[in-house]
Amino acid sequence: MNHLIRCVNCDAILFKTPFDQWPEYEFGPNSSPGSFRTIEKDDYQDFLRNHQGHRLEELTIIDDSFVSEKPYIEPVKVSYFKATNGSESFVIKKYRKNIANPLEYKLIYGDFHLKCLSIEVLSEEIKKQLLAECPGLSEEKAESFIRICQDIPKVVDIKNLEKVPEESSHPLEIYYQMDDVTGAHLLRRCRNAFQGKEYLDIEDFINRHRDNSVLLFKAIHKIEIAEVSKPKKEIRPLAIPVESKKILKKR
Known part of the structure; x- marks a missing residue:
């Protein structure tokens, strides 16, 4: 099952999917056919390690909010959708720089509309x-x-x-x-x-x-994006064990 996770402290975004633990395969410039190095990955655990002690929450994607500047089938493009934690709504930018790079996500304060x-x-x-x-x-x-x-x-x-x-x-x-x-x-x-x-x-x-x-x-x-400044709020630190698979929601 997929989960959209936000670090409340630094606004980093992770889209957690069943593919997070799929390994990567690295081929050397002079490698023979069938010769490669396997790199084990776990994007979710990496995210927890990088944001240990921060408060995490799960965001809900708002239905029918997806929009992009290029056709749906285009793999390299910038897309936007809206998500909420129940009390605030955010714009999420989804993009990749080239076909070899993984998808990245960025949280934007504000809103967008189609003109x-x-x-x-x-x-x-x-x-x-x-x-x-x-x-x-x-x-x-x-x-x-x-x-x-x-x-x-x-x-x-x-x-x-x-x-x-x-x-x-x-x-x-x-x-x-x-x-x-x-x-x-x-x-x-x-x-x-x-x-x-x-x-x-x-x-x-x-x-x-x-x-x-x-x-x-x-x-x-x-697409017209109306970006606003991040509101100033006091965030109480929350320690999250790296091994934990539970997504803590904002209270």
Whole structure:
């Protein structure tokens, strides 16, 4: 089982996992195949030794607080999430400098939020889907519809939109459903640009895809961290035996 441990005295962070005791293998520059040196490791016991006499507490990771500047599958990146000891909340920075280095964690006092930089529509996906479903529609008319769609984000308030449940492959790209007011605005714009069967085809297309398909809005965000100074508190020393496996929580 995983545990996020904080040293209250110096704010060092350890993410304790079942892999903490996995050994490392060191290969020399002139080693023959199969020749290596085994280095035994125990990150948790090392942490206890380094912080002996300090007060330790376990932090709880706040659900759905993870965010990163790079895609989820990227192994070398800086990520942030929030954690709490029950009375205070912290930002935890998670990072590694290169693929060969272990993950490191840093506690930050303060908070972070995502700032929306732009909202866009999926223009290429819209055009491809529209021409496939409406073969009688000319490419010129399809381009006209896309231009109307591209104008819609200018009048959208993202706070009124609902996120789609599926996660994007990038933490800073969030998809939103079109709300009823925005849908009505789009239909009104199309009614002035299309006539007869063309409008009926466009109307059907909008109603089919506005909730969870090509007519979703994609919002691009950036991470903004509001860091504050560490509060001054008197910390009563607490001796913890190095051999102990128990995580002491702050009283």
